Structure formats: C-alpha cells, structure tokens
Amino acid sequence: EPEVTQTPSHQVTQMGQEVILRCVPISNHLYFYWYRQILGQKVEFLVSFYNNEISEKSEIFDDQFSVERPDGSNFTLKIRSTKLEDSAMYFCASSEDGGSSYNEQFFGPGTRLTVL
Amino acid sequence: AQSVTQLGSHVSVSEGALVLLRCNYSSSVPPYLFWYVQYPNQGLQLLLKYTTGATLVKGINGFEAEFKKSETSFHLTKPSAHMSDAAEYFCAVGGFGNEKLTFGTGTRLTIIP
Numbered sequence: 001e002p003e004v005t006q007t008p009s010h011q012v013t014q015m016g017q018e019v020i021l022r023c024v025p026i027s028n029h030l031y032f033y034w035y036r037q038i039l040g041q042k043v044e045f046l047v048s049f050y051n052n053e054i055s056e057k058s059e060i061f062d063d064q065f066s067v068e069r070p071d072g073s074n075f076t077l078k079i080r081s082t083k084l085e086d087s088a089m090y091f092c093a094s095s096e097d098g099g100s101s102y103n104e105q106f107f108g109p110g111t112r113l114t115v116l
Numbered sequence: 117a118q119s120v121t122q123l124g125s126h127v128s129v130s131e132g133a134l135v136l137l138r139c140n141y142s143s144s145v146p147p148y149l150f151w152y153v154q155y156p157n158q159g160l161q162l163l164l165k166y167t168t169g170a171t172l173v174k175g176i177n178g179f180e181a182e183f184k185k186s187e188t189s190f191h192l193t194k195p196s197a198h199m200s201d202a203a204e205y206f207c208a209v210g211g212f213g214n215e216k217l218t219f220g221t222g223t224r225l226t227i228i229p
Contacts, residue, residue: 003159004159009157031215033215033216035217035219040221041221042120042218042219042220042221042222043160043206043208043217043219043222044219045216045217045218048215048216055215056215056216058216091159091160093160098215100148100210100211100212100213100214100215102148102167102210102212104162104165105162105217106159106162107152107159107160107161108159109157109158109159110159
C-alpha cells in the first residue's frame with residue numbers, strides 16, 4: 001500500500017542552524033501539506049502546496065520557513081534559523097486532489113525536531 | 117474559524133468494554149469532521165470522516181462516529197475494545213473550500229487486559 005515517508009525520523013540541531021525535513025509523498029498525489037505538533041499541544045497546520053506554489057499558509061509559517069519540491073518525488077520543509085520553540089513533531093501529508101479537506105490527506109510518520 | 121476540543125487526554129478501558137472518545141467542534145461553516153488514529157512510530161491514519169449525508173459514519177476496525185449538529189459533537193465509539201486499539205486518536209475539522217485540517221490535542225487510548 002502506498003505511503004508517505006519522512007526522513008529523518010529524529011533530527012537534533014543547535015539553535016540558529018538551518019534544517020531541512022524531507023518527505024516523499026504518494027506518487028500520484030498532487031497536493032502536499034506540512035503540519036506540526038509541539039509536545040502536548042494540538043497538531044497545527046503550517047502550509048499547503050500545489051503546482052509548485054504555496055496555496056495556503058498559517059501565521060506560524062513565517063519567513064523562517066520555506067517549502068520546495070526540488071524534484072518529482074521529494075517535498076521539503078526548510079527552517080532557516082531554528083529557535084527553541086521550533087522543537088516539535090513535523091508531519092508531512094499528501095492528497096490526490098485538493099482545494100478542500102473533503103479529499104483525504106495521507107500522513108507520514110513524522111520527524112521529531114529537537115532544537116538545543 | 118474552526119476549533120476542536122477533545123475531552124480526556126488519556127482514556128483507559130478494559131478489553132471488551134465500550135470505547136467512547138469525545139470530540140466537540142466549533143465551525144463558522146458546515147464542517148467536515150474526521151477521526152485519525154496514530155500507532156507508535158506510524159503516521160496519522162484516517163479512521164472515518166463525515167462530510168454530508170448520513171450522520172452516523174462507520175469506519176475501519178469497527179469504529180463509528182455520529183455527527184450531532186445540535187451538540188456540535190462527533191464522538192467516536194466502538195462497542196468492544198480490542199488490545200490492538202491502543203493508540204492515539206485525533207479528531208479534526210475541515211470544511212468545503214478549506215484545505216487545512218484543524219486538530220484537537222489527541223486522546224491516548226489504553227486497553228486494560
């Protein structure tokens with residue numbers, strides 16, 4: 001069964017460093033998402049991406065964050081200069097269709113980011 | 117704006133007992149409602165969803181949920197708990213024309229043998 005994969009499973013970094021979290025969405029999916037969950041808090045939407053453009057982003061997704069689809073299979077989230085409060089589990093998701101949450105989003109297992 | 121409240125961050129039930137996980141939502145538009153399950157070291161897996169139509173929705177692994185507009189609720193139930201149901205459960209809300217899902221804080225379900 002096709003699944004969304006994410007690497008690495010755990011990333012530890014120093015404050016101020018850049019990190020890139022990687023995701024491989026399901027191959028025929030066209031819509032991609034990043035969510036995050038700070039320990040003990042809600043899963044929060046960060047950004048949605050379609051046709052090489054951001055289609056929606058939350059207020060959390062500021063200039064420190066960027067997303068990219070560098071090739072036909074990967075979808076990445078870059079944090080330019082990490083802060084302590086960026087420590088969280090980051091989930092990637094993809095859907096075959098988009099424009100509405102009616103379409104099922106398939107989630108990866110997450111990357112746990114720890115900023116020291 | 118949309119939000120979700122899940123009552124009970126931890127719920128324990130005996131094997132064979134009824135599972136009831138509570139979810140209340142707030143939405144300024146007709147909601148789409150979802151329950152996701154997360155097993156250790158795995159992604160969020162869709163259990164069931166309500167978009168329109170029948171308010172009692174059946175999902176995988178014997179779970180079901182009922183959309184009650186008057187109570188703004190979408191509680192998840194299963195008549196008889198199994199050890200394999202131990203996991204974290206997330207309720208989420210979306211809507212037509214709204215791509216993003218808004219999640220609750222999750223409920224960790226423990227099954228007592």
